[in-house]
Amino acid sequence: MIEVQLPDGTIVEKEDHATALDVAKGISEGLARATAAAVIDGNTVDAMRPLAELTDTRPVALQLLTTRDAEASAVMRHSCAHIMARAIMRLYEGVGLAFGPVKGNTFYYDFDLATPISEDDFPKIEAEMKKICKQAEPFERFTMGRDESIQFCADLNQELKVEHIQGGLADHDSLSFYRQGEFVDLCRGPHIPHAGMIKAFKILSVAGSHWKGDVSNRSLQRVYGTAFFDKKELRAYLEQIEEAKKRDHRVLGSRLQLFTINPDVGQGLCLWLPKGATIRATLEDFIKAELLRRAYEPVYSPHIGRVELYETSGHFPYYRDSQFAPLFGHSAGQLVDYWIRALDPNDEETTPPTADEEQKLLDAAMVMGFKGEEFPLQGSVEEKHTVLRNWEKLQERYLLKPMNCPHHAMMYKAIPRSYRDLPVRLAEFGTVYRHEQSGELNGLLRVRGLTQDDAHLFCTPEQVEQEFKDTLGLVKYVLQAVGLEDYRVQLSSKDPGSDKYVGSDELWENAQDTLRRVLTEEGIDFVEAPGEAAFYGPKTDFMVKDCLGREWQLGTVQLDYNLPIRFELEYTGRDNKPHRPVMIHRAPFGSMERFVGVLIEHFAGAFPLWLAPEQIRVLPLSEKSDDYAKDVASKLRTGGFRVTTDLQSAKLQAKIRQAQLDLIPYMLVVGPKEAEQNAVAVRCRIDGDLGVMSFDDALAKLTAERDNLVIRQVASPTALATDEGEASNEY
RNA sequence: GCUGCUGUAGCUCAGUCGGUAGAGUGCGUCCUUGGUAAGGACGAGGUCAUGGGUUCAAAUCCCAUCAGCAGCUCCA
Helix, strand or coil, X not given: XXXXXXXXXXXXXXXXXXXHHHHHHHHCHHHHHHEEEEEECCEEECCCCEHHHHCCCCCEEEEXXXXXXXXXXXXXXXXXXXXXXXXXXXXXXXXXXXXXXXXXXXXXXXXXXXXXXXXXXXXXXXXXXXXXXXXXXXXXXXXXXXXXXXXXXXXXXXXXXXXXXXXXXXXXXXXXXXXXCCEEEECCCXXXXXXXXXXXXXXXXXXXXXXXXXXXCXXXXXXXXXXECCHHHHHHHHHHHHHHHCCCHHHHHHHCCCEEECCCCCCCCEEEXXXXXXXXXXXXXXXXXXXXXXXXXXXXXXXXXXXHHHHHHCHHHHCHHHCCCCEECCHHHHHHHHHHHHHCCXXXXXXXXXXXXXXXXXXXXXXXCCCHHHCCCCCCHHHHHHHHHHHHHHCCEEEECCCCHHHHHHHHHCCCCEHHHCCEEEEEEEEEECCCCHHHCECCCECXXXXXXXXXXXXXXXXXXXXXXXXHXXXXXXXXXXXXCCCEEEEEECCCCCCCCCCCHHHHHHHHHHHHHHHHHCCCCEEEEECCCECCECEEEEEEECCCCCEEEEEEEEEECCHHHHCCCCEECCCCCEECCEEEEEECCCEHHHHHHHHHHHCCCCCCCXXXXXXXXXXXXXXXXXXXXXXXXXXXXXXXCCEEECCCCCCHHHHHHHHHHCCCCEEEEEXXXXXXXXXXXXXXXXXXXXXXXXXXXXXXXXXXXXXXXXXXXXXXXXXXXXCCCHHHCCC
């Protein structure tokens, strides 16, 4: 017999081989029907496995997971992934199985499959899945030894599973499988007792992916789906997605005329329309005022800089692929650049020049002033490259600036610095250009030209901690001021196994320790993300989600001991000797583009009074009141408000409806009565009609709301839940 | 960049079997002059993303290019 303790403390005795399902049955048939899985020792486990196998603790502390528990849904979705895989294997030949984990409310399965699956195929896959669910066959678990498992998977023609057992699961002696009818899959589990528990599911999309997430590996087809225990929940979830899409900043940006992106201007290059620009300018003014209070100094730098500058900083070689190609000060540079690439055997876009062509290139180069006799016409490619590289260096090459830090480092260097001057805080809304992969571009959230609310702090090693602390405080303050409270803090640290980082391990450890310590002292919850650091230093990133639940980095504070070395930055210490400062890179908003994009979604386009591009709209009751409306608007403008008048010959209801749809915070209705008393009838977008008040009272009320940066929202946006639970799916 | 999907009026979308393109909304003009979420009439708007091909005939079929969307990968 085995003793089992239920969450309420009750202890029940069961047969030795009893399962969680048996315990549930002992309580009620209904409970047994609803039991999807169990929790023992904090682990989610199969409800149909004998309890004695699952833990040595006695009595067994057992918690049943029923169809009402969120954890049970995750188990069920994983089972649904198996069912989808089973259906697809019935419909297609030669299906290779990769991974099929759960991700938030959705699941996916990666398939190695020659035939492309398209959306048109979803109905037939779903129909097959429905059949499987109807049959309500159980999920049966069994285990095998390593070698046996490898042979088993090989016999099933599941090469990827074989590879995974040999690679990722190398330290597992025994492996578990789940069988459901004719379908068997290497899987850690757990699963629901039988397929009949899945009452509602839907295939959502199909996309490409790569085996183990590595682009150099074979590409797979990833089919996404979602499943629920209840049809209503599925419908509600699909509606929630539709609802969330209405908040999409790309949709609102165009409806509210905030910004536009035009392919004729260029991919990923956004055009800020007046209303969007107003929001941005308001935010910039807000942060400029705050920086003044915090003793930052404004600077400006040009949009381009010499390539050598970025070679010094390390950005050019490191990010070459995602930068716009260098610009040449003279066309001779282009000639040499072309020549170098033509000779490069690894450059697939070019073919080596013939002897004839090379002579022409040489003639052209001599016309442009190069010393032709230096060029080894009969030499090797390497010898030619050497000469061409030298010629290239004679040319001015510029980079559209991908980063502001090198410019700011030069500004630091421009003036002799004493320890008494530090910290030096140089701030600039710096516009940078990055040639992001085309598939990555996304509205305002990922663009090719962006403006960072950037600043670089240069301080002594002793000051680092305080400066870092203050900077974190600034980021938190700024986010709180605009009402963005739903963020996650991440300490992006170095991946010890990678060689992409510059600088000594000691500097890195030192920097990471400082970040960890300050974050802990400040009581900021954070997760550490190894491998997410910049190549020159660790950083603290503030992450937020968009309307589809995708995560983006907004604010960032980065510690950097490396660029000061590369740029040989110095200050004179108390000892009259040169010392090396430490740099802190920081951008509370991140980029103005992404930040405004996120804000649009956060407020669903309905900005608080202080940020709204059009703050007040004056609505005359009829044309008879047009003059008074203009008068009111003009006085509000004098009070610093952004105000318009609606003079179209429409009924009041229509004007109000239009203003509500345009998400204008306040409407002032004026008719003959108001004109007579120098009054206005105030209507708030959120609260509706506030009644008639004197113009002065209305002005005072709105001024207070604006100047206090009051944030008001009808409902706080509910981002789609997409908790990252992927790591738990080991196989 | 990769995989899949999409591209028709300013916007949202119809358009059957290949046979000279349609709605709603917005926009303009006129009528209407109103009290807190849609008053009415008329009108203008399209090289069906671009370039090729197949065909007597292409928005429709095929190919390429460009752009967008979702995911992957990348992200200073």
